[in-house]
Amino acid sequence: MYVLKFGGTSVANAQNISLVIDIITKASQNEKIAVVVSAFGNTTNMLLKTAELAAIKDEYFRELLQEIENRHIQVIKDLIPVTEQSSIISHTKRLLNYLETLFEGCFLLRELTPKTLATIASFGELLSSYIISEVMLVRKLDSTYKDSRELIIASESYENAQVDMKLTHKNCQSYFENNQKQIVILPGFIAATENGETTTLGRGGSDYTAALIAAAVNAKELQIWTDVSGMYTANPRIVKQATPIPQISYQEAMELSHFGAKVIYPPTIQPVLHKEIPILIKNTFDPEQEGTRITKNPNGKQQAVKGISYIENISLLTLEGSGMIGIPGFSKRLFETLLAQKINIVLITQASSEHSICIGINDKEASSAKIALDETFAYEIISKKVDPILVEQQLSIIALVGENMKNHQGLSGKMFSMLGKNNVNIRAIAQGASEKNISAVINSEDAKKALNALHEEFFEEKRKQLNLFVTGVGNVGERFLAQIKQQHEYLIKQLKLNIRVIGISNSRTMYFEEEGIDLGKWKDNLAKGSKASLEEFHETIKSLNLRNSIFIDITADHNVSKVYEHYLRNNIAVVTCNKIACASEYDNYQTLKRVSQKYNAPFLFETNVGAGLPIIDTLKNLIASGDRVHKIQAVLSGSLNFVFNNFSNENTFHDVVAQAQKEGYTEPDPKIDLSGIDVARKILILARESGYVMELEEIENDSFLPEKTLATDNNEDFYASLTEYEAHFQEIYKKANDKNCRLKYVATFEDGKAKVGLQHIPADHPFYNLEGSDNIVLFFTDRYVMQPLQIKGAGAGTEVTASGIFADVIRVGKF
Template structure:
């Protein structure tokens, strides 16, 4: 015989019940079946809610009861054609009994545990009878009331089973019953004096396990709305997958820690007789589901990650606990006396502190119990008053074979730490089948996804990007992401999702990842109003692991937001030079915050666009080398301008062309004034270890005062036209000396300057073409022949590729 149990979602309505009957028809061909069913979906909750309303003399209980009643009659109408009148008559009788009970609650203004149990039982009594009658239309089916078989004590709402009597009853009944299928209500039983009792939360699972153990069933099938137990909650972790095979012990640990597909006590009766359990999906019956047995084949040491939410952490501490026997006994005695379930326990070896986790709803009662028990010690300051921390969750790694693998705890806590998930308490049993950590409830989603990626991600790391600035550089960057998506996944095991994008007026978010084929018109243009603060708030609220903020602007206001992103463990990648060239104190602060919150702050494209200039410099310094001198052409726009300017064109036209090609900043005066180059050499100086301010950079600008004093691009370009003779004169002097004009940045022993220089033919800068950059590093290791980096140093495409490289650096961190 097999025992099959169908949960509330499986029998929620007539369509689902028809699926159940189809499954029974297939299974009945192979073996006799005992079928345990729950109440129709949400019915028990509605029955209890109606009782509470009646107790408070709220007549709306009648309307709520009417919806329950109508649903059951509609189900009968859709499923039963033979003898429908007799079925309806029986259901009428049950509802009349129920209404009488509600009337009693209404008049007495009371809902006792006994009455609550009787009212709660009607969900299963109604559903099991209807399903049995519906299945009779095509199968050999009989109905049996579980109250005639399962005997308990008189703890009405969470009764303890008398297994000896119950097993005897079950064997006697099933030995005499000849039906191919027997339908029984789950959850309900009766005590020795014949009063209705219930088996508590998940009681239908428990009923099925009791029947399976009583008759030595060949297997127990738990049919639900998911395809087995998952490696994590699939509603929270989209990458979660079904576990094909798991042990009883692992299943119990998973179910204790939030996996709701099976009720923990269900496992114990069948475990004793080694009856296999299958978790199956009513809506995908062909899916394998999860098999639960005593042992499993060798597999991953971690089988699943689960969590319990709505926990309160209670801490009792004080010097009066040290070396005093019986403190723990008294603590747990106090909680037990008030029927408070302890979910987690952890105690420091110093005996100075004990932490316990309880359900949030029990926290106030627990504090009162402990305060009462230790009133003497608290009054004399030997023990501190109980500390309560609400809004926490417990997250747990589960696996039988974890004890045989070193480093799992380290991997767990390291991956959480990298994502700034603060751990409030830790518990691990000597069996090492479970490693539990208490964290903030708000971090639970991030923590679950982080751990799942660490232990089940096939070494794939997911990055979640929030991008501000989708103009030239941002547009190219998004195009590169779309183009390289498959390559990154297949070759580097990196999955990059763009979660938020923003321009100056609109922003758009999609937690599942924005479709980069259609982000511009149909998504961003129809997005919500954008502001820097609201963009940050959205990123904070989503609280995704491996989050990265990308600034593709040249906006000072955006750069002022970096610290807040870093403080929320959101990495920052930027081509915006303003932050790193701001006051030295701000630059240092950003570096400190980056380290403190373990959030990368990368700005490779601040100097040389996509060239690995800053990264190379960092490696030199990290390896112990010391920079004495830097000589560089760092402005792709200025190099482009002076490479193309001659007597055959105008300075105005060459600058306009450079801006059109995307080599300059939106305000070209920033480039031509030398401010942009000064910022770049300042950044290199700081990364070399020199503490300089922008005002310390000697900027010998070639622009006339009239051009420098303009306040908009139109006036600036007009000044270039007006002062063409000035620029021709500069060109002529260099040409006369057979030199080329290059805007050079220099750092020598901590002093920096930038300015236009005449470069002779023998100099490495002479043949620098187009918009290329070049940097020469003179160091202890490269004192005469400098380390040289040369290549394209401007343009949206190469800048975007530099940002891309920084993102990859974060992924590989």
């Protein structure tokens, strides 16, 4: 014999009930089966709400009652032919009329006793089981109906009754031994006292009903049919990559269900555990899926960690004080006080110094628990032996579960390391001696991030998800997004990096999509986004609280550069091509580096110097390996190199600069490049990364621009000035040409000093043949004395700059 239980979502409406009947029909072809059904989806909640309203004389209860009636009558009309509806509707209305009298009684008496509430709650299952049994009879199935109250006998604790196992087993065995029908339909959740009064089995009651029957009749299998394909490695609504667990032990299932896996409840397992009856969890809406099989000894190779689960709405209560050390009885008094208040303890941890005891309970009970405990320990609190009970709320418990964890070293370390990397603060830790469960209490706002990070670590194919937030989607930003889109599959397959763009912003609008923006439609989405705000962009990223978040600045905006520290302090990596922050005051530069290390949030700015060239990364490796930089010579402006490689007496300086800007070689304000400020910032960054303390003002800047040109404050005036001083620029070109030299804007660092300026480069110099917008850097170090380490290549342009940002993102993925 098999026992099948169908949950509320499985019987939520006529369409779903038809699917259930198909499953029952197939299951009953070769075996007798008992079918336990829950109330139609959400009906029990509606019944309880209606009762509460009636008890406070809120007339709205009548509308809810009518809604309940309409729902059940509609199912009958949808599933039963008109010619056979009359008697079924009449019986259903008799049940509903009795239910109405109970509500009227609550309304008149302004009272809702536990006994009455249990009776009201029972109607959900009584109605659903009756209607489903009648539908099966109409469909000529060999079935019958049996009221569970005639089989399951329980105590008079009406809302969470304790089952009389001996009497219940006897009743079930007697009934099913004499039953001749192939299918028996029973209501779940409900039972009766020895006096015949209706009572309920509490949370997970329908599962429990099915388990009690399965244990009593020694069923071959207990099947729990629900709306998911088994127990998952994590909550699939929170962790999209979660997968069903094919096989799991009873103990593991109980641990997972205790810690929030709502597919099955711990009491359900107990009756079948001792009989070693397998439990199969299946999906009503996808019955071909394998589901999860729960047995004493699962077959095949078993993974150390079976699942990750969590409990929400937890409060931590801490009893602490030096007066506790070496004094027996504190724990006893604490637990007795909570027992008297009927408060369930979810987690316990105690310091080995005996200085404190920490317990986890439900948020709703925290206030009453504190009052009771403060009263119990009033004398010790007044005499300063212990502190008043400390209550911390808005917490969650996250747990790794697995029977084989005890045989694998380092699981705790991996768990806490991954949480630490994602800046998830752990408030308390508990681990049983059996090592089937490692639990950590964390802030509720971090639960989603923690679950996803741990699932990635323990269950996924070492694939790391990076969540990007990009501000600045102009020329470079657009190419960067295109490169991400183009390389998405390659990164997943080859580098095991799943890169998602979650937020984008320009100076006008911003747009977010938590599951990832479609990079084929980002322009359309951004156009209809909300008004751009640096503060709101930051707050949204914080509130999303996604693991491995990266803020990417593809602007030249001073205000954007000022928010880096806020991101880093929230464990959000920063990747930027904006040179302003790293070229700002040395204290600010050092602060960003320090905060990055403290909060384990990478701060990468490779594109600050040389666009996509690995200049800063190479320099970091030199310093890390113990080398010292003594001298740097470099052409660091791709825009200026492009300008002077293309400028001659056959064209105008104005036109060449305009071309450079059009092709994306210059900053939006080309004066930043031509004034030498951009190059000064770059050599400053290289000097600082070499280990030297230097400010921007200390760099000698020998500008070739006239004073009037430098004084302009907009691009229109700047370009007009270039035209006005064309003769000046032609004279600069002529002097170099007369010496058979080429013009290069060179940055030099030596003996702790730096300068930038236009130089005449002879034909035998390494810089002479530097073409297009290329950059070149020469590092003279302890190891590279006579022949410097040379890095050369494209140093400007949208594609190479975007690729440099992309490379930094990949570096973050490897942290």
